[in-house]
Amino acid sequence: xxKKFELPLCDQCHSRIHSVFGDLKDSDVKSLNxxxxxxxxxxxxxxxxxxxxxxxxxxxxxxxxKTYRINxxxxxxxxxxxxxxxxxxxxxxISGDLYSSSAAVIEDAxxxxxxxxxxxxxxxxxTTFSMKMIxxxxxxxxxxxxxxxxxAQNTVRERLAETLLMLEEFGGTENDxxxxxxxLSREEIANIVGTATETTIRLLSEFRSDGLIExxxxxxxxxxxxxxxxAANVED
DNA sequence: TGTCAGCAGGCTTGCCACGT
DNA sequence: ACGTGGCAAGCCTGCTGACA
Numbered sequence: 001x002x003k004k005f006e007l008p009l010c011d012q013c014h015s016r017i018h019s020v021f022g023d024l025k026d027s028d029v030k031s032l033n034x035x036x037x038x039x040x041x042x043x044x045x046x047x048x049x050x051x052x053x054x055x056x057x058x059x060x061x062x063x064x065x066k067t068y069r070i071n072x073x074x075x076x077x078x079x080x081x082x083x084x085x086x087x088x089x090x091x092x093x094i095s096g097d098l099y100s101s102s103a104a105v106i107e108d109a110x111x112x113x114x115x116x117x118x119x120x121x122x123x124x125x126x127t128t129f130s131m132k133m134i135x136x137x138x139x140x141x142x143x144x145x146x147x148x149x150x151x152a153q154n155t156v157r158e159r160l161a162e163t164l165l166m167l168e169e170f171g172g173t174e175n176d177x178x179x180x181x182x183x184l185s186r187e188e189i190a191n192i193v194g195t196a197t198e199t200t201i202r203l204l205s206e207f208r209s210d211g212l213i214e215x216x217x218x219x220x221x222x223x224x225x226x227x228x229x230x231a232a233n234v235e236d
Numbered sequence: 237t238g239t240c241a242g243c244a245g246g247c248t249t250g251c252c253a254c255g256t
Numbered sequence: 257a258c259g260t261g262g263c264a265a266g267c268c269t270g271c272t273g274a275c276a
Contacts, residue, residue: 185247186246186248195260196260197247198248198261198262198263199259201248202260217269
């Protein structure tokens with residue numbers, strides 16, 4: 001059981017400002033606030049499972065979440081990472097389909113839950129909000145297309161380099177500006193890249209030998225961003 | 237409260253197999 | 257030949273419970 005805590009108010013929520021709910025009218029914010037509920041989640045806890053019926057929208061107030069699918073061999077493929085201000089489960093809510101992926105906490109989190117009818121009413125009544133959701137879905141579609149091409153055409157080395165750069169952007173860095181602020185295990189990094197854990201570890205060691213990164217236990221420090229960009233085969 | 241042993245899970249490396 | 261994945265074994269680290 002999660003311990004009781006003071007649920008963040010929507011009108012004072014810093015994460016909401018940077019989310020799709022950022023520009024809502026006061027009356028809509030009030031409605032959200034009255035109808036939402038929320039909870040503290042510990043690392044590893046699951047928000048929803050692939051194949052379940054969506055009953056509401058998850059809004060990340062604090063912490064980090066992964067969405068993933070499990071393939072026939074039981075191997076996990078991480079599809080997306082979400083942080084403060086991101087929302088989860090909207091595409092299934094809008095389409096009326098079952099969840100196409102599962103979501104689990106990778107860094108202790110506070111998650112608000114907005115019931116399905118509240119979200120759909122907002123979509124119906126607020127054109128600006130609807131347009132925001134359309135833009136978000138379009139962006140998701142483009143990301144998925146990019147990912148398919150990436151998995152099909154890039155080597156594991158390129159994908160790992162790109163993933164490290166993505167993690168730098170997603171989680172930021174510590175005070176030194178170089179060490180990735182991520183609590184992901186080697187296995188989880190491999191599940192983003194779409195390769196085996198051993199291959200990921202081998203390539204990380206290779207990157208270290210080549211002077212792209214430094215490894216301090218689990219921590220990864222990007223020491224030569226230019227070389228990493230080159231390894232990822234992408235423009236800065 | 238601090239220390240220590242035991243344990244589990246994660247990390248790393250070597251070796252081998254397989255496909256291109 | 258090269259890139260990649262899988263398995264196995266050893267090492268490392270963090271957590272937990274027992275004990276002084």
